[in-house]
Structures are given as C-alpha cells and as structure tokens.
Amino acid sequence: MKTRSLILILAVACIPLGGCSLFKRKAPPPVIHTIAASPVSGTELDPANTEKLRQSETLRAYPVSRYVDPRDPNLMHEAHIVYRKETPAAWNLAPHAPTVVPLGPVMALADPAEKPQLLPAEVEQKMAAQNRLMAALIEQNETLTTELSNLRKEVAQLRNKPAATTENTTTTKQP
Structure with missing residues (x-):
C-alpha cells in the first residue's frame, strides 16, 4: 500500500513538470517574402x-x-x-x-539555310597579312633547309679529307 501511494505521489509530482514544456510558446516561423517575377516583353x-x-x-x-x-x-x-x-x-x-x-x-x-556573310574588310586584311607572313616563313624554312644540307656535305668532305691526307703522308714516309 505504501508503495502504491508513493508511486501515486511521484506520478502526480511529475505530471506538472512534464506539462510545462507543452505550454511554452514557440517563436513564429520567419516570414519569407517572395517577389513574383513580372513578365518581360518579347520573351x-x-x-x-x-x-x-x-x-x-x-x-x-x-x-x-x-x-x-x-x-x-x-x-x-x-x-x-x-x-x-x-x-x-x-x-x-x-x-x-x-x-x-x-x-x-x-x-x-x-535561319539555318542562310549563307554566311562575307568577312569584314579589316579581318580580310589581317588574313592577307598572316598569309604573307606564312609564305615568308615557308621560304625562310626552305633556304635554311638547303643551307643545312650544304653544311652537312661540307662537314662530310672535311671528315674525309684529313683521312686521305694522313694516308698520303704515311705512304710517302715509308722507304
């Protein structure tokens, strides 16, 4: 009997404590203002x-x-x-x-069927200048290639020439 009354007293004492949180007022949620998009003409x-x-x-x-x-x-x-x-x-x-x-x-x-327009005069002038520069570079490359091949030939001749002169000097010194 004592335990029942003790449990009853504890239950009555706990009820108000648990109920306190029920009566607290919560802060209202923040108000979010939205702006309706106005239509743009021509869209x-x-x-x-x-x-x-x-x-x-x-x-x-x-x-x-x-x-x-x-x-x-x-x-x-x-x-x-x-x-x-x-x-x-x-x-x-x-x-x-x-x-x-x-x-x-x-x-x-x-219009996908429309032909592309001609290039403006400034762009055409720049393209012509680039074409002239490219032609000059190609010509310069060709001259450098021929000069390089000439130098290789001369180096090969110089390598063969001392070997031929050393053979001549060694053959003449022998009695």
Whole structure:
C-alpha cells in the first residue's frame, strides 16, 4: 500500500513538470517574402512560332464501353474515355522557315539555310597579312633547309679529307 501511494505521489509530482514544456510558446516561423517575377516583353512565343521551335505532344482519346475487369471478375467498369499520349513533345531540329527566337528585348533571326556573310574588310586584311607572313616563313624554312644540307656535305668532305691526307703522308714516309 505504501508503495502504491508513493508511486501515486511521484506520478502526480511529475505530471506538472512534464506539462510545462507543452505550454511554452514557440517563436513564429520567419516570414519569407517572395517577389513574383513580372513578365518581360518579347520573351514569350506566339503559338505559330512555338510550333516552329518545338513539336507538341500528340494525345488521343479512346472511348471504352462497359467491361468486366480481367483481374477480378467481380468488378465491372462503366463506360469511360481513356487518354493516351501517342508521341511526346520534342524539339524541332529541322525547321523549314526562319524562326524568331526571343532573346529578351532583342529579337534574333535564325535561319539555318542562310549563307554566311562575307568577312569584314579589316579581318580580310589581317588574313592577307598572316598569309604573307606564312609564305615568308615557308621560304625562310626552305633556304635554311638547303643551307643545312650544304653544311652537312661540307662537314662530310672535311671528315674525309684529313683521312686521305694522313694516308698520303704515311705512304710517302715509308722507304
């Protein structure tokens, strides 16, 4: 009996201690302000140009009449429509007409069939200067190659010449 009353007293004493944390007020979560992005003019495509950039998905509707569920003969499905995606959306990689692509406030015309424009005069002048420099370097390389081959021939002749003179001097000294 004493143990029961002791347990009861301890239980009553612990209840208020455990309940104190329940009544504490928590700080409210911080408020996060979001700013809605305002649309920028010239960044949305009209439907005609959208089809030139991206092919939309193809959806088909199939009406289905009443039928018994093949997995459970106790179930019957009422008539309804089943929608199926036939082809997924995809990028149009071969446009047949020039496509207007929005690049923010500036519009660019992208036509893959268009010929590249001629280079500006400054670039053509720099290319001509580079071509002249390359021709001079090739000519210089050829002259250095011929001079190097001439020097190799002279070195070979000089190596052979002392050997021939030493043979002549040794043969003349012998009686």
